[in-house]
Amino acid sequence: MREFRLLEKKMVWGKYLFVGGLRNCRIKCPVKKRHYSFIPDDVKTIRTVVNPDISKIRNIGIMAHIDAGKTTTTERMLYYSGYTRALGDVDDGDTVTDFMAQERERGITIQSAAVTFDWRSHRINLIDTPGHVDFTLEVERALRVLDGAVAVFDASAGVEAQTVTVWRQAEKHHIPCICFLNKMDKPTANLSFSIESIRHKLKANPVLLQIPVSSGRSFTGVVDLLTNQKLTWGSKSTRDDGRAFESKALDGSDDADLLHAVREGRTALIEQVADLDDEFADLLLTDFSDNFDAVPSIKLQEAVRRVTLARKGVPVLCGSSLRNKGVQPLLDAITAFLPSPQERHHHLVRCYKEDLCALAFKVVHDKQRGPLVFLRIYSGTLKPQSSILNLSRNNTERISRLMVPFADQYVETSSLSAGNIALTVGLKQTVTGDTIVSSKASAAAAARRAHGDDDGGGVKGKNADVVLSGVEVPDPVFFCTIEPPTMAKQADLENALKCLQREDPSLKVRADPDSGQTILCGMGELHIEIIHDRIRREYNIDTHLGPLQVAYRETILQHGSATDTLDRSIGERRHVVTVELTVTPLDSQSEVASCELTLADDLEDKLSADVRAAVHNGVHSSYLQGPLLGYPVQGVSTFIHSVVTESGTSSAMVSACVSRCMQKALRTAGGKLLEPVMSLEVTVGEEDLGSVLGDLAQRRGTVQDIQSRHDDDKVLVATVPLAEMKGYSTVLRTLTSGTATFSLELDTYQAMSPQEQSVLLKKMSGVL
Numbered sequence: 001m002r003e004f005r006l007l008e009k010k011m012v013w014g015k016y017l018f019v020g021g022l023r024n025c026r027i028k029c030p031v032k033k034r035h036y037s038f039i040p041d042d043v044k045t046i047r048t049v050v051n052p053d054i055s056k057i058r059n060i061g062i063m064a065h066i067d068a069g070k071t072t073t074t075e076r077m078l079y080y081s082g083y084t085r086a087l088g089d090v091d092d093g094d095t096v097t098d099f100m101a102q103e104r105e106r107g108i109t110i111q112s113a114a115v116t117f118d119w120r121s122h123r124i125n126l127i128d129t130p131g132h133v134d135f136t137l138e139v140e141r142a143l144r145v146l147d148g149a150v151a152v153f154d155a156s157a158g159v160e161a162q163t164v165t166v167w168r169q170a171e172k173h174h175i176p177c178i179c180f181l182n183k184m185d186k187p188t189a190n191l192s193f194s195i196e197s198i199r200h201k202l203k204a205n206p207v208l209l210q211i212p213v214s215s216g217r218s219f220t221g222v223v224d225l226l227t228n229q230k231l232t233w234g235s236k237s238t239r240d241d242g243r244a245f246e247s248k249a250l251d252g253s254d255d256a257d258l259l260h261a262v263r264e265g266r267t268a269l270i271e272q273v274a275d276l277d278d279e280f281a282d283l284l285l286t287d288f289s290d291n292f293d294a295v296p297s298i299k300l301q302e303a304v305r306r307v308t309l310a311r312k313g314v315p316v317l318c319g320s321s322l323r324n325k326g327v328q329p330l331l332d333a334i335t336a337f338l339p340s341p342q343e344r345h346h347h348l349v350r351c352y353k354e355d356l357c358a359l360a361f362k363v364v365h366d367k368q369r370g371p372l373v374f375l376r377i378y379s380g381t382l383k384p385q386s387s388i389l390n391l392s393r394n395n396t397e398r399i400s401r402l403m404v405p406f407a408d409q410y411v412e413t414s415s416l417s418a419g420n421i422a423l424t425v426g427l428k429q430t431v432t433g434d435t436i437v438s439s440k441a442s443a444a445a446a447a448r449r450a451h452g453d454d455d456g457g458g459v460k461g462k463n464a465d466v467v468l469s470g471v472e473v474p475d476p477v478f479f480c481t482i483e484p485p486t487m488a489k490q491a492d493l494e495n496a497l498k499c500l501q502r503e504d505p506s507l508k509v510r511a512d513p514d515s516g517q518t519i520l521c522g523m524g525e526l527h528i529e530i531i532h533d534r535i536r537r538e539y540n541i542d543t544h545l546g547p548l549q550v551a552y553r554e555t556i557l558q559h560g561s562a563t564d565t566l567d568r569s570i571g572e573r574r575h576v577v578t579v580e581l582t583v584t585p586l587d588s589q590s591e592v593a594s595c596e597l598t599l600a601d602d603l604e605d606k607l608s609a610d611v612r613a614a615v616h617n618g619v620h621s622s623y624l625q626g627p628l629l630g631y632p633v634q635g636v637s638t639f640i641h642s643v644v645t646e647s648g649t650s651s652a653m654v655s656a657c658v659s660r661c662m663q664k665a666l667r668t669a670g671g672k673l674l675e676p677v678m679s680l681e682v683t684v685g686e687e688d689l690g691s692v693l694g695d696l697a698q699r700r701g702t703v704q705d706i707q708s709r710h711d712d713d714k715v716l717v718a719t720v721p722l723a724e725m726k727g728y729s730t731v732l733r734t735l736t737s738g739t740a741t742f743s744l745e746l747d748t749y750q751a752m753s754p755q756e757q758s759v760l761l762k763k764m765s766g767v768l
């Protein structure tokens, strides 16, 4: 075994300050309830990190609706695999993966945390992702580099709104999933309701692998339908850590109802898997036609694995993480059914063969070490003290240190190979979504292979063909001004925002062209609140935020044409350019979210590349600021009829003239404001439904559906303009005494009525 040294002599783990290395260290400032006097030798966190065989690696994500129990489940996994000594609790604010101060205070996950641990000779790289919709990009970034996922559900609620969103994201990346029905200890937990909601709301094919033993408070374990083993956890007490459990074959002494449910469940499982997997169906018909039930469990397990990998079905397991029941079988299922990196087919990655190819999927700014970049290694090997080529930016950088992430602790290593998640120090230019390779030569070789020319001949391919696709960043919906306490702090604030932006691509910062103020744009109220708080705590700047404003969009009502000439002398040089163009509204639904640009046929040949680029620049800069209120423009197609320049005219002047002409044309075409409309889902008790509906009516909400849940709660589905939703969480809490929950997600941008638009325009111009 290789020796790995700790990165720092003095480490901060959450709010604990370890002095003198992690072995035999003293805690100087303990907070909350976990009272360690030392980190014991048997805790594996810091022991050894070795490169496991790629077939034994599982890169998985844990995803779900807020509060389903992802963090609690992750904590149990770390504990049972021996990587932590005490069970963390989100309600006590001492979990490993929620290590940011704000996460611990609020009991929610904000950033995805990567942890690495071993389970039964497998290496599991696990990412705990946030459930709140404001942090959806964190989920997207994580899913981009994962091979499999565990979707955690509250078994009393079934599929909730945000689960649908993250499930869609996982589908987009073709990620095989396992479902874990958590909270089986709740009196309202309901297995069949949850299974049905997976089938209907996620349009997935649930493959139930376990039958719970009792329900609600008397839930004690599960029967594994693959093996007919009954797994029970001894005590109902929360103090029982669940490490030990009993596993025994079902026999006649077991409860008759349970035996019946298991018999039916196993037969249904065998039939379902045979329907989904031809190989298994052939085996049944040839060797077990007399008695399907005699099929060996290993054959059934292999078939379930094939079904999972082909994404024809999703294994469903159940348990109660908080009561320490059912987590070990979930870990077994992760290793048994989810794919190793080799089983995921990345065509592009095959072109790199043994050469390094990795994707940067997350950047964390560390005050001492600078940017820490998380990489998923797809091929080749990464070593510290080595140069790499950032293919997306075409620049060379140096990795000084290489580490394995364990939440906010990092263990240094001398190499990491394909399939692993690595953390690097030293990459200063790399941002989320960049492709990292070893050299220009290896990129060229991969490009040749991508084009089917593997004979070492000339480079036919372009780098673009061998760059991994990055992460799509959604447009922010809220913005506000941010001001430092004094002008002397402006530079510090700019630096803080630059660092935070590198970490979080969904945070946008811009300067207001009129007032010069700094504008912060984010995905929701909570997102902006967290950023504000981080600037205060991590950068020591007490900023002032202006009122939260909604990010509207602009479009046009009809087509409009304009011609413009710019004639300007700068020094000795005269710049003359004349532009003629037309803007037209796009009407096809699929196109309205974007803008288009077309040049007249003859212009494509007539104009130089520089002038063409300047025209594009001018048009796109006008799309960024519409003529009505300066919001981005969408749903517009621009046609450039002519661009005539005199010799000596600079590209900047061409851009300026195009931009001015665009503004004229957009004004002629008549502007229309579009407002973000959110889809809202509120889960509320029947007694409070009336007041929630009444409040929604005042917010211009449109109720689309009211569904009844098995536990008598109602799920209200509505659309409502974002502008009406500021402070909604507080109002809902008051209306329902804190019992209702809601989720809000951008649905579409909708045209405002002429009356609403005129009120908004007056408000913005200070008339109202």
Ligand SMILES: Nc1nc2c(ncn2[C@@H]2O[C@H](COP(=O)(O)OP(=O)(O)OP(=O)(O)O)[C@@H](O)[C@H]2O)c(=O)[nH]1
Binding pocket: 064, 065, 066, 067, 068, 069, 070, 071, 072, 073, 090, 091, 107, 108, 109, 110, 129, 130, 131, 132, 182, 183, 184, 185, 186, 319, 320, 321, 322, 323
């Ligand atoms: N009854 C019950 N409660 C649970 C169970 N698992 C988690 N909880 C509780 O549910 C709440 C949310 O748990 P978390 O683990 O933070 O859920 P999460 O999905 O990570 O939440 P976010 O990160 O905020 O999305 C906490 O109060 C937990 O104690 C369970 O098995 N049974």
